[in-house]
Structures are given as C-alpha cells and as structure tokens.
Amino acid sequence: MEKTLILLKPDAVKRRLIGQILTRFENKGLRIAGMKLMHMDEALAARHYQDHKERPFYPGLVKFMTSSPLVALALEGPNAIEVSRKLMGATFGFKADPGTIRGDFGISNQYNLVHGSDGPEAAERELGLFFPEGTGILDWSTADADLHLCD
Numbered sequence: 001m002e003k004t005l006i007l008l009k010p011d012a013v014k015r016r017l018i019g020q021i022l023t024r025f026e027n028k029g030l031r032i033a034g035m036k037l038m039h040m041d042e043a044l045a046a047r048h049y050q051d052h053k054e055r056p057f058y059p060g061l062v063k064f065m066t067s068s069p070l071v072a073l074a075l076e077g078p079n080a081i082e083v084s085r086k087l088m089g090a091t092f093g094f095k096a097d098p099g100t101i102r103g104d105f106g107i108s109n110q111y112n113l114v115h116g117s118d119g120p121e122a123a124e125r126e127l128g129l130f131f132p133e134g135t136g137i138l139d140w141s142t143a144d145a146d147l148h149l150c151d
Contacts, residue, residue: 001076002076002078002079002081003080003123003127003137004080004117005072005075006025006084006114006116007070007073007116008070009070009113010064010068011111011112012071012113012114013037013068015105021105021114022073025073025084025087028077028087031077033074033138033139034073034136034138035072035074035136036072037071038071039066039068040065040066040070042062042066044129044130045061047129048126048129064110081116084116084117085118088113089101090102092108093106093107093108093111093112
C-alpha cells in the first residue's frame with residue numbers, strides 16, 4: 001500500500017467542494033488514513049514549497065495558500081500517487097480533461113484546487129510536514145477490504 005499527501009487548497013474549501021472531491025478519491029478505492037482542516041502558516045508554506053522559492057510566482061502562492069483553511073489528506077491504496085494524480089488532472093484547469101477534479105471544477109492557472117505528491121520521496125517528505133511523525137494517520141480497515149477491490 002502506498003500513501004500520498006493531497007491538499008484541498010483554499011479555493012476548493014471556499015467553493016465548498018470538499019465533499020465532492022473526497023468522494024472522487026473514495027470512489028476510486030483510496031482510503032482516507034488522515035484528514036484535517038487547517039490553516040497553513042508561512043513557515044509551513046516555505047517548507048512545503050521550498051523548491052519554488054526562487055520562482056516569480058512563489059510570493060503569490062504563499063499568500064494564496066495561507067489565505068484561508070485547506071484540507072490535508074493522507075490517502076492510501078495501491079499506486080495511490082499515480083491514481084491520485086490521474087484523478088486530479090493536468091495542473092492548469094483549462095488543460096485538464098473532463099472527468100478529472102481540475103477538469104470538472106477549475107479553469108484557472110493559479111487556483112487549481114488540489115495538490116498531490118508527485119512521487120514516493122515527495123509523498124514521504126510532504127506527509128511528514130502535515131502529519132509529523134505519523135500523528136493523525138490511522139491504520140484501519142474499510143468494510144469492503146476483504147473483497148480485494150483494489151487488487
């Protein structure tokens with residue numbers, strides 16, 4: 001089983017899309033192992049987006065991500081990173097295919113609703129930022145786990 005970090009960004013929260021987006025991940029068979037509604041402070045934003053610090057969009061990104069609450073999710077399932085990224089769609093909403101989260105709910109370049117880890121190393125680092133030392137990540141079984149729907 002693979003774990004990944006998903007962030008429902010402030011635009012998703014402000015537009016009341018939390019439930020619809022969560023449903024997409026759950027319907028695909030991913031399990032919510034951790035979830036919290038939180039404010040990202042500037043220190044966390046700086047650590048999370050450290051690779052973008054020198055880019056011209058960085059100040060606006062930090063301002064946006066710290067502007068209002070977001071939802072941090074630890075999702076688990078087979079190939080959770082790849083599956084989540086396919087569900088999210090292309091980074092820019094206007095390029096995202098219909099049927100994806102960004103394709104169905106977004107058209108903006110700047111406000112793209114969700115973030116997902118792009119690989120196993122990033123997932124481990126990012127999960128550690130939002131769920132330090134695994135706090136808030138639970139090991140539990142879904143009612144359909146014995147059906148092996150995800151195999």
